[in-house]
Amino acid sequence: MKARLEVHNPESLSVRADSAFNFRSRFESIGVKTPATRLTTRELMADVKMWGRIDLEALTGIVARRVCVGGEDSYDLSISAARDCLSRSRYKPEDLEMIICCSITRYQDGLNFVYEPPLSLTVKDAIGAHRALNFDITNACAGMLTGVYIMDDFIRRGAIERGMVISGEYLSSAARNAAPHVKTVLSGQLASLTVGDCGAAVILERAPEGEAGLQVSNFMTLARYSDLCIGEPCVDAPGAQMVTAARKIHQVAISDSPPILERALRAAGLEYGDIDHFIPHQTSIRAIRSGGKHLARYLGSNVKNIVTNFQEYGNTASTTHFLAMHRCLQEKVFKKGDKILIMAFASGLVIGVVIFTMDELLDRYGSAD
Amino acid sequence: MGALIESVAVSRPGLFRRGSVDLAVKAATDCLLEARLDPNELGLLINVGIYRDRDIGEPSIASFIQRRIKANELFTGSEGTFSFDLNNGAGGMITAIMALDGFLASGAVKYGLVVASDAEPHPGRCPTYPFVPAGAALVLSQGRSGEGFLHFRTDTFTEYAADFSSRIEWTARGRKNKNILVVKQKEEYARHCARCVQEKLADFLKEISLSMEEIDIVIPTPGPPGWREALAGEPGMSERMMALPAEFSRMHTAGLGFALMQAREEGRFARARNCLFLTVGSGITVGFALYRNPS
Numbered sequence: 001m002k003a004r005l006e007v008h009n010p011e012s013l014s015v016r017a018d019s020a021f022n023f024r025s026r027f028e029s030i031g032v033k034t035p036a037t038r039l040t041t042r043e044l045m046a047d048v049k050m051w052g053r054i055d056l057e058a059l060t061g062i063v064a065r066r067v068c069v070g071g072e073d074s075y076d077l078s079i080s081a082a083r084d085c086l087s088r089s090r091y092k093p094e095d096l097e098m099i100i101c102c103s104i105t106r107y108q109d110g111l112n113f114v115y116e117p118p119l120s121l122t123v124k125d126a127i128g129a130h131r132a133l134n135f136d137i138t139n140a141c142a143g144m145l146t147g148v149y150i151m152d153d154f155i156r157r158g159a160i161e162r163g164m165v166i167s168g169e170y171l172s173s174a175a176r177n178a179a180p181h182v183k184t185v186l187s188g189q190l191a192s193l194t195v196g197d198c199g200a201a202v203i204l205e206r207a208p209e210g211e212a213g214l215q216v217s218n219f220m221t222l223a224r225y226s227d228l229c230i231g232e233p234c235v236d237a238p239g240a241q242m243v244t245a246a247r248k249i250h251q252v253a254i255s256d257s258p259p260i261l262e263r264a265l266r267a268a269g270l271e272y273g274d275i276d277h278f279i280p281h282q283t284s285i286r287a288i289r290s291g292g293k294h295l296a297r298y299l300g301s302n303v304k305n306i307v308t309n310f311q312e313y314g315n316t317a318s319t320t321h322f323l324a325m326h327r328c329l330q331e332k333v334f335k336k337g338d339k340i341l342i343m344a345f346a347s348g349l350v351i352g353v354v355i356f357t358m359d360e361l362l363d364r365y366g367s368a369d
Numbered sequence: 370m371g372a373l374i375e376s377v378a379v380s381r382p383g384l385f386r387r388g389s390v391d392l393a394v395k396a397a398t399d400c401l402l403e404a405r406l407d408p409n410e411l412g413l414l415i416n417v418g419i420y421r422d423r424d425i426g427e428p429s430i431a432s433f434i435q436r437r438i439k440a441n442e443l444f445t446g447s448e449g450t451f452s453f454d455l456n457n458g459a460g461g462m463i464t465a466i467m468a469l470d471g472f473l474a475s476g477a478v479k480y481g482l483v484v485a486s487d488a489e490p491h492p493g494r495c496p497t498y499p500f501v502p503a504g505a506a507l508v509l510s511q512g513r514s515g516e517g518f519l520h521f522r523t524d525t526f527t528e529y530a531a532d533f534s535s536r537i538e539w540t541a542r543g544r545k546n547k548n549i550l551v552v553k554q555k556e557e558y559a560r561h562c563a564r565c566v567q568e569k570l571a572d573f574l575k576e577i578s579l580s581m582e583e584i585d586i587v588i589p590t591p592g593p594p595g596w597r598e599a600l601a602g603e604p605g606m607s608e609r610m611m612a613l614p615a616e617f618s619r620m621h622t623a624g625l626g627f628a629l630m631q632a633r634e635e636g637r638f639a640r641a642r643n644c645l646f647l648t649v650g651s652g653i654t655v656g657f658a659l660y661r662n663p664s
Contacts, residue, residue: 220449
């Protein structure tokens with residue numbers, strides 16, 4: 001199968017120079033895939049032999065997470081999420097012009113981590129998106145939002161009209177591998193026990209003329225903190241291990257993000273209090289509560305609702321925002337016209353903001369509104 | 370108004386420079402020096418290197434590079450630098466330039482840095498690892514009308530997807546199992562790469578309304594070994610394509626940077642008006658890009 005995409009600059013194509021960057025993008029469809037197997041925090045903690053007791057469920061608010069079993073992997077999660085996304089979309093696979101795979105984990109055939117060919121090539125072939133240009137990106141838990149950031153620019157400049165951003169996170173090997181090594185609450189691998197598996201996919205399309213579209217802004221990397229969370233292949237087991245300076249990364253995320261968010265809100269012409277739903281990275285109840293309080297104090301107002309779903313799914317890394325959004329769409333939490341704020345916090349340390357107004361995306365999930 | 374190459378630099382291992390991040394930082398630092406650019410002016414940093422120190426998967430290798438070159442390590446209230454890794458095989462550099470191009474054209478970013486470097490993740494532990502360690506970096510800015518990268522095209526040939534593959538597998542090493550990088554390359558890979566380019570070259574030239582005679586220089590990805598020789602029969606190709614040392618063929622994502630560097634050192638790049646960048650990589654993915662030097 002052959003796929004092709006051309007990106008022209010105005011001089012080499014009969015596109016008027018002033019027509020470039022007149023476009024906006026928007027979310028057209030969102031799909032997810034969570035593995036069927038549910039692993040509770042209590043079940044996971046049964047394998048942890050610590051000095052003293054720790055109630056991880058009370059500490060994090062995470063009751064359970066979904067985990068891959070029996071050969072499920074990043075590839076399966078990505079494809080299933082992409083198909084779920086397409087099933088709600090008015091587009092067919094062959095309509096997609098770009099596919100970006102964004103997961104931290106790229107496991108195929110179990111726990112084999114694939115570098116080449118890029119996972120996006122395998123996924124696009126499997127779903128039949130043969131026209132699409134494909135590439136992978138990695139940006140820790142900000143992966144999918146980085147994919148949105150890149151694709152939004154391709155749509156804004158008129159190079160493409162639609163594409164799909166995909167991630168298939170099979171992170172639970174890091175949790176299993178951490179269990180024998182966590183001995184105290186200060187363990188660097190304690191945060192690994194909070195992760196869960198999930199696939200997510202989102203189609204971005206050119207927004208109709210006159211619509212505000214996505215406001216994708218203020219993506220930046222505060223690289224001074226790049227070594228606060230390191231994920232790599234495990235030294236003594238298949239899969240991954242992750243070492244996190246959890247307290248420090250939480251502190252710097254809270255202290256450094258308010259001015260960045262303030263700038264993004266100003267660019268969108270909004271106040272923090274204008275936001276109806278804030279979707280943060282789903283880490284833990286304490287982190288989200290204290291972060292929310294700090295933002296409200298700094299910005300002088302508060303959002304109407306902070307979306308959480310970590311209780312049932314844990315921290316699903318780069319898929320976290322779209323899993324949360326998908327659940328809200330299904331549970332009809334959103335209304336048309338609601339202002340949604342999505343904020344990335346990721347190892348690196350990456351901070352990024354996406355703001356949009358809920359539109360007909362809602363209709364794809366059977367809302368009466 | 371395409372992305373314009375401000376500077377290019379390459380790096381090879383030295384006494385205290387062995388890993389992929391070391392190689393990337395050396396190339397990036399030299400590149401910024403040549404461009405006389407303050408690292409804090411970089412809006413985007415894209416790392417396209419694939420084989421990285423310890424196979425680190427999180428955070429992005431780009432964030433380590435950003436830290437080491439001291440580009441907006443913290444948010445100071447003005448502009449920041451955004452970093453991420455991009456993987457599109459050996460042709461990642463052109464994909465990254467294509468991604469960067471829009472941000473430069475819109476003015477969202479004034480300068481961007483594309484970095485490529487590969488090194489054996491655990492030296493001596495991956496017997497199938499075929500590449501020599503190398504790094505390269507390009508600083509790009511927004512060109513004037515009719516200058517810079519003007520046209521990109523990418524084609525994939527998934528029927529050859531198994532020709533080149535690499536993955537980390539849980540494999541026996543001595544008496545224990547370890548997570549080890551395993552690289553597999555079929556004998557026909559180089560020949561297939563050449564065939565894929567031959568199939569699409571005429572289409573690309575038609576799209577840019579140029580004949581091969583109007584292309585002044587062809588700057589290719591040096592590897593895989595033998596692919597450039599297999600393409601030499603293409604009319605007009607052999608006299609335009611850069612002749613590169615055999616060792617370059619064993620470089621991976623940084624190879625294109627080395628080819629460009631050689632073209633600059635030989636003066637061929639400066640003399641050329643229309644430059645064709647030609648990339649091949651796993652997939653098989655072939656990339657074409659027309660670059661027009663400022664007059």
